[in-house]
Every structure is written in C-alpha cells, then in structure tokens.
Amino acid sequence: MPRRLKANERRASILAVAKVLFADKGYNGVAVDEIARRLGVSPAVLYQHFPSKEALYDEVLSYACAERESYIDAALKGPDDFGSVLERMALVFAEKLASDSDYLRMEMQAALEDAPAAQQFFENRWKSFADFIEYSIKELAQQGQLGHINPRIASLMYQGMLREALYSKLILKSERFKQFSLPDLIKLMTSLFLNAIDFHPQT
C-alpha cells in the first residue's frame, strides 16, 4: 500500500503538478478536477491545502516568479569585459530555463493575464540583464570606449533578442533554428549585439 504523503509533501506535489498544467494551459484552461486526477486524489484533498483554484495559481506563480539566478560564476570565472560577462550570464539563464521551460511558460501566462506576478518576473529575472547592460554601457561611454548609445534601449534590444531565442528554442521548438543549439544561438546573438553597439573589448 502506498505511503500517505505528509502535508508538506502533498502540498509540494500539488504545486508541482499544477505548475505543469497552468504553464501549458493557463489559469482558465485548467480545472481543479484535472489537477486532482493527475495527482490521483479527490478535489477535496486539494481544497484542504488551497481554498480555491485562484489561491493555488497565485502560489504557483509566486514560486515561479521568485526564482533568481546567481550570476557569480558568470561574473568571476573568465574574462571580465562587458561582452564576455554578458554572454556567460545569458548562458546561465538559458541553461536554467532549458532545464524547466515551464518557468518561461508561466511568465508568458502571467503577462497575458496581466497578473501582478508579471512585474516580479521582470524584477527577479530580467532586471539583472537590464541593470548590467545599462550600467555597463554608461560606464563604457564615460571611459570613451563606446559612442553615444541609449543604454535603456540597448538593454531592451538585448532582452528582446534573448527572449525570442528562448521562445524559439524552448517553447516553439522552431525548425528554422534547428541547426543551432541554444548556447550557439546565444553566443551568435550576443556577438551580433556587441557589434551593433560597436563594442570591442580592449586587449
């Protein structure tokens, strides 16, 4: 006879299954019955842990949007010029999302549903890129290593490219980019971005 799960284990298993379903179908596309069926329990068991589907969704979102990457290795292991650190950061981020693309889907769902978590996804995921690019471009311009570039727009440009690469490879699994691995795509894209802003590391 299977062992009964402890309350915290049951809660964690509900969140894990709900995350996969919500990521795939969005809030409105998932019924509590379906989550319960996947878990092999009755809906009543779900309601013991979460008062409503909305409460469960909020919890799933709040976990997903609170995830933060540590870029300490990206910052310290390897050349420390702007372009090299940026590429390593993007690779760390892409590797994380490739290991569980539901996080990316949850972010898309949150944006579509105008959920407050959408802002948290930016704060915890994308702001590292926004800050790093903006700050570095300002500093490089002050040092005369870059021309007049709007740092915020440059940052938006890079985030847009990265997001599109992640969507194409992880969500759409696009045939158009089949010959590129995700790391290759990120390396090429980063190189194109650095050329576009006319950045060349000083040797």
Place this chain on the structure above:
Amino acid sequence: MNIDLELDARGLNCPLPILRAKKSIAQLASGQVLKVIATDPGSVKDIESFCKQTGNELMESGDENGEFVFLLKKH
C-alpha cells in the same frame, strides 16, 4: 572600524554588486576595508561566495531597513 572605501550598490541586481565589489577591492591595499551597501537579497549569498572565491575576508554582514551591509577586508 576604519572604512577605506565605500561602494553603494543599492538598487542593483546580481551580478553588478559583485562586479563593482571586484573593481573596488582592486583599488585597495592588503588589509584595507571595503564597505558594500546593497538592496538585492541575493547579495548576501553572492558576497559570501565572492569572498570565498577571491580569498578576501568577510568581516561583517548584516541587514538594516531592507539594506544589506558588508565589510570586506582585502587579503
């Protein structure tokens, strides 16, 4: 406690506080102290890892009013 250099990393997300700390500490002589103020909660773990990886000493680490303050002694 004598602070030789202060780094304001408020409002910046990882990895900027670390990269700024790396640059700031490079300006110090051995035994001098860098104070870092940050607001990113991730900076607590990151500064610890930074000190471990670079051999600098994390003398103090604390938080006050949503800000994190670190004292680093250059090795």
